[in-house]
Amino acid sequence: MAGRKVYLDNAATTYVSSEVLNEMLPCFNVLFGNPNSIHSFGREASSIVDRARDRIATAINAKDSNEIYFTSGGSEADNWAVKGLAHAYSFKGKHIITSSIEHHAVLDACSVLEKEGFDITYLPVDKYGLVNIAELLHAIRKDTILISIMSVNNEVGTIQNVKTIAKIAHENNILFHTDAVQALGAVKIDVQDMEIDALSISAHKIYGPKGCGALYLKNGLKIDNLIDGGSQERGKRGGTLNVPAIAGFGKAVEIAVRDLSVNQQKLKIIREYFLSKVRDNIDYIHINGHPQQKVQGTLSISFEMIEGESLLMLLDLDGVAVSTSSACTSNSLQPSHVLKAMGIEDEIAQGTVRFSFGKNTSKADVDYAVEVLINSVKKLRAISPITKAGRR
Amino acid sequence: MYSKKVLSIFQNPKNAGGMKGANAIGKVGNSACGDIMKIYLLIENGIIKDASFKTFGCCAAIASTDVACDLIKGKSIEDALKVTNQQVFDVLGELPPNKIHCSVLAEEAIKAAINDYYKRIEKSSKKEKKSIDN
Numbered sequence: 001m002a003g004r005k006v007y008l009d010n011a012a013t014t015y016v017s018s019e020v021l022n023e024m025l026p027c028f029n030v031l032f033g034n035p036n037s038i039h040s041f042g043r044e045a046s047s048i049v050d051r052a053r054d055r056i057a058t059a060i061n062a063k064d065s066n067e068i069y070f071t072s073g074g075s076e077a078d079n080w081a082v083k084g085l086a087h088a089y090s091f092k093g094k095h096i097i098t099s100s101i102e103h104h105a106v107l108d109a110c111s112v113l114e115k116e117g118f119d120i121t122y123l124p125v126d127k128y129g130l131v132n133i134a135e136l137l138h139a140i141r142k143d144t145i146l147i148s149i150m151s152v153n154n155e156v157g158t159i160q161n162v163k164t165i166a167k168i169a170h171e172n173n174i175l176f177h178t179d180a181v182q183a184l185g186a187v188k189i190d191v192q193d194m195e196i197d198a199l200s201i202s203a204h205k206i207y208g209p210k211g212c213g214a215l216y217l218k219n220g221l222k223i224d225n226l227i228d229g230g231s232q233e234r235g236k237r238g239g240t241l242n243v244p245a246i247a248g249f250g251k252a253v254e255i256a257v258r259d260l261s262v263n264q265q266k267l268k269i270i271r272e273y274f275l276s277k278v279r280d281n282i283d284y285i286h287i288n289g290h291p292q293q294k295v296q297g298t299l300s301i302s303f304e305m306i307e308g309e310s311l312l313m314l315l316d317l318d319g320v321a322v323s324t325s326s327a328c329t330s331n332s333l334q335p336s337h338v339l340k341a342m343g344i345e346d347e348i349a350q351g352t353v354r355f356s357f358g359k360n361t362s363k364a365d366v367d368y369a370v371e372v373l374i375n376s377v378k379k380l381r382a383i384s385p386i387t388k389a390g391r392r
Numbered sequence: 393m394y395s396k397k398v399l400s401i402f403q404n405p406k407n408a409g410g411m412k413g414a415n416a417i418g419k420v421g422n423s424a425c426g427d428i429m430k431i432y433l434l435i436e437n438g439i440i441k442d443a444s445f446k447t448f449g450c451c452a453a454i455a456s457t458d459v460a461c462d463l464i465k466g467k468s469i470e471d472a473l474k475v476t477n478q479q480v481f482d483v484l485g486e487l488p489p490n491k492i493h494c495s496v497l498a499e500e501a502i503k504a505a506i507n508d509y510y511k512r513i514e515k516s517s518k519k520e521k522k523s524i525d526n
Contacts, residue, residue, distance in 0.1 A: 262502070307426060309450040311509065313394070317403055335426075349422035350448075383408040383454070385430035385446040 005319040006365045010205075011154055011182065011356035012323055016248065017207035022194050022255030023251040024209065027244035036239050038234060045243050052250025058292040059257040060199065061190040062216055066118065069233045070246055073213040074181040076226065078105035080215055080237075081177045081198040084223035085146050086113050089175065099123045099131050099160075100341040103179055104386025105200075107337075110148075123149075125341050128290040129158035136168060146175045151183035151199075155338040155354060156289030157298030159187055166195040175221070181205055181213075185256030186264065186295040191216055198223075201253075203245065207359070208252030212245035237303050263359050267296035270357050270366060275299065277370040282377055286348060288339060302344065302352040305388070311353055314376035320369045323354050347386070394451055397485045402451040405526035407461035411444045415512065418504030421497055427453045429501040431461065435509055440464050440472055445501070452484075456498035459483045464502055469509070475502055 016024075027048060033041030035049045050065070057065040071077045086096060098110055100122040101110040110120045121139045123131050131149055147169045152303065162178055169176035171228055177198040191199060198221070202213040217223055229238025256263075284304035289378050303311060308324035315322055333342075335349035344352075355369075394402075411432035421427040427449035434442040443461035447454045459480050464472040477495040481487060487495065 223438050305448065307453075310454060313399065313402065313451045317399065350423060350426050383405070383446050384448045385428050386423065386448050 003319065004368055005321070006361075006369045007172070007321045008355045008357060008361065008365075008369060009321045009323045010358035010361075011157075011354065013204045013210065014207045014358055016209055016386065017252070017255070019255060020208050020248045020252045024244040024248040027247050031243070033243075035243060036230070038331075042356050045241075048243055048247050049241055053245045055250040055254045056201075056214060056216075059253045060201075060216060061192050063192060064219055066234065067191075067216055067219050069215045069217060069237055070249075071213045071237065072211055072242075073204070073217055074103075074179065074200050075105035075213075077200030077202070077213045077215040078103065078179050079109045080223070080226040081200055081217075082106055082109040082146070082148055083113060083199060084226055085175055085177065085221070086118055087224035088222040089145040090118075093120045093145045094166075095121070095140075095141050095144040097136065097139050097144060097147045097174075098120045098121060099125060099149050100146070101125050101129055101153055101155075101338040103154060103181070106148055106150070106179055127343050128293070129153050129156050129281065129288075129342050130290060131160055131165065131294070133164060133168070136165060140168075140172050140174065144172065144174050146177060147179040148179070150179040150181075151189070152180070152186060152265065152295050153338060154182045154298075155288070155336060156342070157182070157294040157296075157302045158290040159224055159293045159295060162196070163194045166197075169197075170195055182295065182298070184253065186297060187261060188250075188260065191218070197221060203249035203252055206252045206256040209245045209248045212242055212249045214249070259359075264296050266359065270361050270363070271296050271299055273363060274355065274357070274366045274370065277366065281370070281374045286344075288342065288344065288352065297357050299355045300352060302338075302339075302348045303353065303377055304348060304351060304382045305386045306351050306377065308350060308352050310380055311351070312375055314379065315353075315369075315372055318372040318376070320372050323356075324352060340374070393488055395484070395486050398451060398455045398487065401455040401458050401484070405445075405454060405458035407444045407458050407500050408446070408454075409444050410446060411442065412448065414442075414444075416505045417507035418501050418508050420500045421449070423448060426450065427494065429453065429457045429497055429498055431457065431501045431505040433464075433505045435469065438469050440467055440469065443505075444485070449494070450491065452487050452494040453497065455484060456480050456494040457501060460498035460502055469506055472502060473506060475499065 023353050031044050033045035035046040053065045053068045056068050166176040175197045178202045181202045184201045197218045199216040204210040227238045286302040288300035335346050339349040414432035416433040419430045430446045431446045443465050445457040463475045477499040480495040480498050481494045
């Protein structure tokens with residue numbers, strides 16, 4: 001088994017699938033024009049971008065392809081949506097509602113706005129990571145201009161009631177943005193049916209390239225620019241478009257949406273196989289997230305009596321790649337803000353690891369990973385000063 | 393992020409585990425900040441005959457406690473009290489900046505264990521005194 005590698009961190013990023021790569025390759029050296037140039041090289045590149053835009057618009061059921069704006073990734077799309085909409089609509093009010101479990105791209109954008117004088121409400125979540133609708137209704141004020149709630153949480157995989165939240169936003173004449181980076185390819189997204197005004201997506205979570213994402217912005221809405229500097233993206237986002245990545249993104253989205261239910265079904269089988277093996281062999285564990293309303297690829301488990309980062313490193317030394325958002329991977333030394341918001345006590349939160357499966361994860365991968373996991377947990381518990389007897 | 397040396401100590405800590413017959417135990421840290429270190433000592437005639445540890449924490453915390461045990465084994469109590477976090481750090485070679493507190497905590501764990509030893513002596517001498525007075 002020595003030298004075997006198993007990648008269970010697909011929520012962090014995925015490999016680029018060969019179909020996607022094939023779509024990208026010619027754009028590096030053959031169809032290399034700048035889509036803004038008016039000569040034939042430029043027009044070729046421009047048509048590649050148009051096709052990708054059409055594919056993405058179709059995949060999320062946007063009314064018009066020009067509602068898709070390419071960005072450098074999910075974080076830029078989040079920053080742009082939150083800051084750009086806040087600035088464009090600040091004449092109406094300066095209150096924004098978001099949740100306490102958002103990605104830091106949204107949370108940190110909000111804290112910048114706070115410094116500028118905006119007022120932000122961070123909604124609590126229940127123990128499964130769901131935003132409470134009653135709390136949302138309670139938080140709405142006359143000067144609320146934007147609600148930004150993520151579609152799927154990246155740490156625990158809980159799916160929010162996006163459609164309901166968007167409906168509430170519109171009944172109160174408020175804009176609705178959602179970070180759908182983890183939702184794309186995992187849950188059906190229909191921006192018209194779900195009444196979404198703005199939506200952030202990224203390529204590298206769905207077997208596309210890194211450094212490429214998009215913001216969907218419903219036509220007719222105003223947004224302030226985040227990046228000035230050219231006529232690209234209808235004057236709303238300066239910078240020469242990353243044509244190879246965009247070509248790959250378009251293909252990746254098309255495949256992700258086409259194969260959505262097949263993939264989720266496959267991931268469900270792998271997840272359940274993994275979980276039953278873990279449950280049979282390891283005591284004192286907690287599964288985080290919603291028991292039903294969840295994506296199948298993400299599995300967050302807290303292991304009592306041990307700390308997540310040391311578990312991650314032991315697994316890594318045996319070739320199994322997972323992730324933790326607890327204390328030690330970040331510089332903050334604070335337990336994950338998501339688990340904290342879900343009310344999970346610090347000591348349990350510290351022992352949390354996220355396993356995220358991909359479309360090529362096999363049962364043999366799971367067999368190996370679980371074997372390594374059992375040994376690693378045993379090893380760390382043997383040297384833990386926290387004893388079962390001492391547990392509360 | 394971690395050097396090979398830190399990882400190899402973390403993976404195979406020589407001094408990991410509790411100790412039967414330990415006559416001093418020091419515990420520092422709390423689970424909220426992510427690290428708990430417990431050092432067990434066997435002290436005879438003022439000399440640390442043996443040291444072991446149990447740690448809840450990251451790689452740096454586990455490696456730091458293991459190194460701390462190495463550094464005090466065979467030393468007199470006085471010399472063990474002189475062991476600093478810098479010495480722990482030097483053995484490890486390098487630590488990410490946000491992990492330096494782990495070496496500091498290891499120094500504190502040594503001091504806590506020795507402190508526990510003195511407390512135990514004080515208690516037993518009080519007991520002796522009581523029995524003589526009676």
